[in-house]
Amino acid sequence: YIKINLIKNNFTSGELSKKIWLRTDLQQYKNGLKEAFNVLPIIEGGIRKRGGTQAIAQTADAVRILPFTLSHSQAFILVFKPNQIDILDPEGVIIKSLTTPYTATDIKELNYCQNRHQFYIAHPKHPLKWLRTSEDLTNWSIDDFQYAVPPLEEIDTPSIAVKPSEKATGKKAILTASLYEAYDNTKRYLVGDVCWYVMPVGRIYFRAIRITQGNVPTGGTLDATGPIPDPNWGVTSVSQADAFTAADVNKFAFINEGIIRIDEFISKSEVRGEILLKLSTDIEAIANSWTFKQDIFTSNLGYPKAVTVYQQRLVLGGTTSYPNYVWFSRVGDVTNFLPTVSDGDSFTVSASSDQLSNVLHLAQSRGVVVFTGGSEQSISATTTLSPTNANIVESTAYGITESIRPIKVGSELLFVQKSGERLRSLIYDYSVDSLVSNELTVLASHIAKDHGGFKEMVYQQEPDSIVWFVMNDGTISSLTLNREQSVNSWSQHNIGGQALSTLTLPSVSGADRLYFLVNRNGTIQLEQLKEGLLLDSVIKVPVQHNKPCIVQDPLISILGDEIAAYFNDGESIYSLPILKREGNTLTIDCEMSVGDIYIGRKFTARISLFPPEIQGSPATSSPALFKINHINLYLYETINPKVNGEMVEMKQFTENVLEAPKPYTGSKRVEMNGWNDFDNFKLIIEQDEPLPFHITAVVLEHNFNDR
Numbered sequence: 277y278i279k280i281n282l283i284k285n286n287f288t289s290g291e292l293s294k295k296i297w298l299r300t301d302l303q304q305y306k307n308g309l310k311e312a313f314n315v316l317p318i319i320e321g322g323i324r325k326r327g328g329t330q331a332i333a334q335t336a337d338a339v340r341i342l343p344f345t346l347s348h349s350q351a352f353i354l355v356f357k358p359n360q361i362d363i364l365d366p367e368g369v370i371i372k373s374l375t376t377p378y379t380a381t382d383i384k385e386l387n388y389c390q391n392r393h394q395f396y397i398a399h400p401k402h403p404l405k406w407l408r409t410s411e412d413l414t415n416w417s418i419d420d421f422q423y424a425v426p427p428l429e430e431i432d433t434p435s436i437a438v439k440p441s442e443k444a445t446g447k448k449a450i451l452t453a454s455l456y457e458a459y460d461n462t463k464r465y466l467v468g469d470v471c472w473y474v475m476p477v478g479r480i481y482f483r484a485i486r487i488t489q490g491n492v493p494t495g496g497t498l499d500a501t502g503p504i505p506d507p508n509w510g511v512t513s514v515s516q517a518d519a520f521t522a523a524d525v526n527k528f529a530f531i532n533e534g535i536i537r538i539d540e541f542i543s544k545s546e547v548r549g550e551i552l553l554k555l556s557t558d559i560e561a562i563a564n565s566w567t568f569k570q571d572i573f574t575s576n577l578g579y580p581k582a583v584t585v586y587q588q589r590l591v592l593g594g595t596t597s598y599p600n601y602v603w604f605s606r607v608g609d610v611t612n613f614l615p616t617v618s619d620g621d622s623f624t625v626s627a628s629s630d631q632l633s634n635v636l637h638l639a640q641s642r643g644v645v646v647f648t649g650g651s652e653q654s655i656s657a658t659t660t661l662s663p664t665n666a667n668i669v670e671s672t673a674y675g676i677t678e679s680i681r682p683i684k685v686g687s688e689l690l691f692v693q694k695s696g697e698r699l700r701s702l703i704y705d706y707s708v709d710s711l712v713s714n715e716l717t718v719l720a721s722h723i724a725k726d727h728g729g730f731k732e733m734v735y736q737q738e739p740d741s742i743v744w745f746v747m748n749d750g751t752i753s754s755l756t757l758n759r760e761q762s763v764n765s766w767s768q769h770n771i772g773g774q775a776l777s778t779l780t781l782p783s784v785s786g787a788d789r790l791y792f793l794v795n796r797n798g799t800i801q802l803e804q805l806k807e808g809l810l811l812d813s814v815i816k817v818p819v820q821h822n823k824p825c826i827v828q829d830p831l832i833s834i835l836g837d838e839i840a841a842y843f844n845d846g847e848s849i850y851s852l853p854i855l856k857r858e859g860n861t862l863t864i865d866c867e868m869s870v871g872d873i874y875i876g877r878k879f880t881a882r883i884s885l886f887p888p889e890i891q892g893s894p895a896t897s898s899p900a901l902f903k904i905n906h907i908n909l910y911l912y913e914t915i916n917p918k919v920n921g922e923m924v925e926m927k928q929f930t931e932n933v934l935e936a937p938k939p940y941t942g943s944k945r946v947e948m949n950g951w952n953d954f955d956n957f958k959l960i961i962e963q964d965e966p967l968p969f970h971i972t973a974v975v976l977e978h979n980f981n982d983r
Contacts, residue, residue: 282976284306288319291312291766306889313881319756322971324970331815332803338355340776341354350413353365354395360375361374387637400580421611426572427573428569429570429598431569435470435563438451439451440561451547456470467486470514480495481513483514488508494509528570529549577598584644588608594636599635604625606620627668629650629673631651633650641684641689642711643656643657649678652673652713654710677730696730700714701716731748739787751770771792771813771877772838776795792805813835814875815876818871839876840854849936849937851965852866853865882964883971911972914940915939915940915968920958922946
């Protein structure tokens, strides 16, 4: 037989799918794990127990949490509830509550972006809203977004000549509709055009019912079967210029190369408005040479479902009636969507593809990236984006899931593919001069599938560059991602209860703060995941030394039998036995010197290693029998881990066995027994107590033998 020692000091491929457990030719096999549960593979190569969560606030009826970030020292949590937003500081203290129109279902469909003190909220059934705060953060409000000029679309326009009274920008002008003219046999009439013609009974007004020329209005004829209507003309009761109604107020007249906003209805033949764009002339505009346009965002046509900000422009996309449109505001004026050909003015782009082209999300990456139901498209320009040089190009064709907003990680965008189970990256590739997409779940496809797909994702840049996911079954997953070090490492987590939503906030300390909205037995809590905490939903409580020791808190009844306790004074850490739980009271076994302890939900951190493979592909050692004589665990500030269910004792012979254990750094040699084969190999290292756990390497001392 062959004696060999193998070291595993790199866990940066994380948990791998069963589909590739025999891909021993991959480097990811050597760096991967069968299971990574409640642990975080770190960029340096080791793996450690994740932090626990701290319960910071109870938020009844909460559905979703979103970040409102101004700086590292000024960041807030927006807690969305049916018809309400609670604004909380990072410690969970409510600053303000505001009323909203959003139902619980609406909240899950919200899209958003932030630009300094303005937080834009988009939903296809509600007008765009903006949540705003004052510079001193004392005043908060949420209102319908107010457009100086909204995005416009042409509507039915009276087929009649109109004359403006002014042409200069800023002037008030009266639009006067001309009287209808007599029928002209040489004129081509469009549908809806009105003229008059002298009949034996006098002047009769006619309206064209189809495009016609050279067909004199007759009013119809008679034959033996009865009256036959005129196929080209219908008699109308109009006897004067009937061009305008009161409903035309707030519409926009595009006339003589200029634009007039209608502010006042005077009569059927006159309206008054302000000239927004200078007219080339104030002479009469003939019928069908001018048009009416109106706000495209209405309850009938729908409201934008996607929003972002790019190069000082507010960018909106996708309504019910115009699902593939993207609107850009004027530069520096997010309220103005007045369309012209000037470089700084508003313009509209239409997403086009042989795939689904309904706009679902907008993001930034070398331009505006338009995520649709079937493709990923980029709106960009060789210079500054403007109405005359904007170019839209389809980059990839995967499609995004509607409910999950893409996020920026370094220079790439991450998005969940339309199936809801695949995570993809989108990044610019200079070799093809286009955005390209790679799948990040290919080696761990089981995680999304086993948990019903992804629900939400956020990026925690510091300290370890981790993307966190709330899954549809209420569990959590994480992806440690660092392209420079080739780290693509998945883990699964269970914080108990049901995770509903998640967000990250920056902090002055450098480490991003990570929050989860959790439903624990019907109680919805806001919890912050913190390194150093060893339980979930943890709180610090004082001990009452009443012989025996007891602690009391409402959290005890919420957590039920999952509750555990530990002591940590900065030097010693140890678990405290719970003797009895009754209602909100715990009876524990502790010394009189113990003042405060931590209580919370107990969780297990666990890794399961792959069997060793010493041959190079295509050769393999898998049919051989092998025996692990010992393993050497290299630990960092760890207390009493377990190997295959047996605790590894940390204390040295020179230490007092009665003293509280201290975190251990170094190596421990653990004896193993029995021969194994490739299929039945088992090496599980775990920590099921509220104690620290961090592995830097595992060395396997083993013998190989032929069968």
